[in-house]
Amino acid sequence: MIIKNNWLYTDLGNAKVENYPALYHGWSGRVFDPRYIIVHYTAGSQISSTINWFAFTPRKYGQTSAHIAIGEDGRVVQFVAFNDFAWHAGAKWNGLTNMNWYSIGIELVNVGFLRSGFPIPQERQLSAVHPNEKTARVWETYPQAQVDALIEVGRLLRKAYPSIVDVLGHSDVAPGSSLDPGPAFPMEQVRHDIFSITPPPTTLPWKQAITEWARTRGYDGPDPE
Numbered sequence: 333m334i335i336k337n338n339w340l341y342t343d344l345g346n347a348k349v350e351n352y353p354a355l356y357h358g359w360s361g362r363v364f365d366p367r368y369i370i371v372h373y374t375a376g377s378q379i380s381s382t383i384n385w386f387a388f389t390p391r392k393y394g395q396t397s398a399h400i401a402i403g404e405d406g407r408v409v410q411f412v413a414f415n416d417f418a419w420h421a422g423a424k425w426n427g428l429t430n431m432n433w434y435s436i437g438i439e440l441v442n443v444g445f446l447r448s449g450f451p452i453p454q455e456r457q458l459s460a461v462h463p464n465e466k467t468a469r470v471w472e473t474y475p476q477a478q479v480d481a482l483i484e485v486g487r488l489l490r491k492a493y494p495s496i497v498d499v500l501g502h503s504d505v506a507p508g509s510s511l512d513p514g515p516a517f518p519m520e521q522v523r524h525d526i527f528s529i530t531p532p533p534t535t536l537p538w539k540q541a542i543t544e545w546a547r548t549r550g551y552d553g554p555d556p557e
Contacts, residue, residue: 333484335492338413340400340485352387354397354411356419359433366414367428368435369486369499370421371522372398373442373512377450379403382439386411396420398437404474406481412437414493423506431505436489436496440478444514446470460515464507471516479518486526499523 333349334341340349374382382401397418400410412418420437428434443450446457452472461468490496499522502510513519 333408333488335414335488338415340408340410340488349408349410351410352383354386354418355388355390356386356395357397357412357416359417362417362433364415364417365434366436366489366493366496367498368425368431369489369496369526370431370435370437370502370505371482371499371513371517371519372420372437372439372502372510373444373514373517374401374439375442375444375450375512377441377443379407379409379441382441383409398439400437400485401439401441402478402481402485403441404478406475406477408481408485414489421502421505423509425500425505435500436493438482438485440474440482440513440517442474442478442513442516443472444512446472458516462503462511462515464503464511471514473516474513474518479522483522483525486522490526497527499526 333343334345336345339351341347342349376382379401386397386401397411398420399412399414399418400408402408414436417432418437419432420439421431421435423431425431425434443452446452446469452470456473458471458473459468460471486499499519501517501519502512503514
């Protein structure tokens, strides 16, 4: 893939990747200033549901969107141009008051945590405690094809928009309301492969270590209990 005119194109650059214009996007009176990539999970198992929600479901509430979604098999779908605002992360980070103004939103098709109506195959289950929680849940892991596609897109974004300096999870910028992409997401691998960033080694208790590392990257929320 390549980025041309703020859209993803096939390797030859003669056709856009699969795309469906989002119903809800944009921000009047502001110029988009991307500094971060924010990763979400869809909380569902089908990319078709994400396409339907972002592009074909008018609604009064829940008017959300993301720039792209990536399926479990690495299928990439774009909804919003990379020079436009997607409505995916309204929280603050590193002194920035609305992350929709400063971030590229990427949705990964993933159930998240095990719950009624959203089964997870046994081979894709991981029991883990989310850094923002106290007890373990069963989480769906991310297939390598999906992670590889995310890394490819992330590298393209970094090259096309040098103002982008890091990749974050939705739960990093909205720890009180969001859990995605969850502890099954290989954040260290993704961050390293896109930006060559890894968290420093530490002997601190894990919650304190996470909090102190997060503060070096701009998080100014409360300490975990």
